[in-house]
Amino acid sequence: MAGAKEWKTQDDDSILDEFCNICATVTIGLESLCAIECEQKLACSVTPGRGRIYFTIPRKRLREIQHLRSVENLFVVVEDIADFKLSVQENVEMILQRLYHLPEQLNLKPAFDIWKEYKDLCTGGKTKALQHIEISASESSTGENITNEVTLPRFRVTCTRNHSNSDLKHAFTSMQAAAKFGGGINDTYGWTVDLEDYDIDILLNIVDNHVVVGISLTEKSLFRRNIVNFGPTTLKSTLAYCMALAAEICEGDVICDPLCGGGSIPIECAKEWPCSFNIAGDNFHMAPKRTQDNVDFVNKQCYSMTTKQIKVDNLQWDATCLPLKTDAIDVFISDLPFGKKNGSMKKNWQLYPDLLKEMARVCRTKTGRAVLLTKDKKAMARAYGQSVKYWRKKYTYWINIGGLQAAIYLLQRTSIPIH
Ligand SMILES: C[S@@+](CC[C@H](N)C(=O)[O-])C[C@H]1O[C@@H](n2cnc3c(N)ncnc32)[C@H](O)[C@@H]1O
Structure with a gap:
């Protein structure tokens, strides 16, 4: 399956910096149709996955993703893992433990910066509250040491799941997966869980054995x-x-x-x-x-x-x-x-x-x-x-x-x- 991983192999960092990898969750079976909307509206090439589509868009045009109507959630890709082994044949406790440890392997920073930029674009630069939110206390957008002004984000994890057939069914619930993965983020990054008043919604999207982690750009799913x-x-x-x-x-x-x-x-x-x-x-x-x-x-x-x-x-x-x-x-x-x-x-x-x-x-x-x-x-x-x-x-x-x-x-x- 072609996905976010493919883009990461590009070696021209300066070009990569100007673009961002976006993933959108879609109805399973309608990926090609959703890709058509995306290609027509955003004039970019789209890679359909299963229950998802992926595309790369220049950062300065990121706001245009708001025109999409066929997609449910849009997020900046943090990590794309094609074979996480999550099916019913696997031991549930082991799966949940692996989800707990997953944040330790993630580099949230690039996606986090794009998320901030997007929020800023959408509000016309009025999200002053975001200015002091950083991924860790040692980070600042200017590179200066302003540790005392940095606030760590409050976050929640939303887990969306689907499976193609009974062999690929999951034996855990979305709530269990979100809680374990969220616990891992909390322990790895020191961010506080806040299910109601969160700054960042981390999306854990699971289709069969395929896991995509992202930072949500849509405030709520577009289907309602x-x-x-x-x-x-x-x-x-x-x-x-x-x-x-x-x-x-x-x-x-x-x-x-x-x-x-x-x-x-x-x-x-x-x-x-x-x-x-x-x-x-x-x-x-x-x-x-x-x-x-x-x-x-x-x-x-x-x-x-x-x-x-x-x-x-x-x-x-x-x-x-x-x-x-x-x-x-x-x-x-x-x-x-x-x-x-x-x-x-x-x-x-x-x-x-x-x-x-x-x-x-x-x-x-x-x-x-x-x-x-x-x-x-x-x-x-x-x-x-x-x-x-x-x-x-x-x-x-x-x-x-x-x-x-x-x-x-x-x-x-x-x-x-x-x-
Ligand atoms: C699956 S629902 C449609 C739901 C709709 N798309 C929505 O989003 O609310 C099918 C609908 O068919 C209606 N229906 C069933 N038999 C009908 C008939 N003979 N004539 C008109 N409507 C009928 C039902 O009342 C029901 O609202």
Whole structure:
């Protein structure tokens, strides 16, 4: 796996000093899609990993990472260890001990300096409180001995974990890993743990046996943006964005989420593709209010930032009998009931074929498309088989959401009309 380690082998230190290695956590299976966003927005080359992407960006352009929407956490890489041996076959106590000793081998200083620089950039140089924070009492940014003015950072460790299959499952919890690793930082560097009022969030990102340690640049994970009224199956905004990206939205496209829940998909589309028109609905009586609350929340933010308000037309409806004309929609983007928290596998057996047929009626022939997320692959295969005349499968992203194996299907409407 190509990652941060590769960059470290470059020997021109002066060039390296002008750049920084950034890693972003992403949904497993969507790395290539997230890389496209990153390459387009930051004009840099991206190396996809598993559940992560890596890129190098000039330090002076670091602020531009704030434009990314498909990624969850962004951090400056401290260390990238491809084979830390963390799977269920290993002894848990030994693993936790190795995590405790890991900080002794780390050089936090370069990443720490970039983190400080980034905070400064984001606040326009107003983070005076940061000026005296140093990695150790003997350090000062000017190299002078100002030991008495130096404050060591208060920190916390956030551990994010994922595994590809049951053989690579971890037998320890994220809390255990964070506590051990944090204990090691505390003992090695003398920094104080403060879970609430911390200066630095150290990220311990574990995918299978691969550990990346970094200093977080995002204050909180980006997946909860835009949503205040959550439902039981609210989709991550980052995933909603990825689905919209996969739909290749064009100027003037009419986009519809016929099973919108709290509206995470239409909100993301309306906000990030202001050139589109968004219609959404759900058959659950609380869904329209939930969506409206979330739209209002986004518009309040737009108001305070003097950016354009978003608009989502939002109704209560049955997605298998839409109050829309034939050929009215360019793109359907939807997160279907998985049949676990919402609906049932038995209901999906009927719902999915009816839905694909109704979407085929309303979707523009030839140019229309649908991007559909589900975990119920059997019901989807059956529904697709029944409407293969109307839809052509273009691509499937196999993804992992919180340990569940799901799929995002990209369907293209054929030219055959429905009578
Ligand atoms: C997985 S959830 C969607 C969650 C949504 N993306 C969000 O972020 O809140 C599926 C939704 O389908 C809705 N649903 C199920 N059957 C429906 C039908 N026949 N017509 C319209 N909505 C339906 C459920 O009420 C539920 O809100």
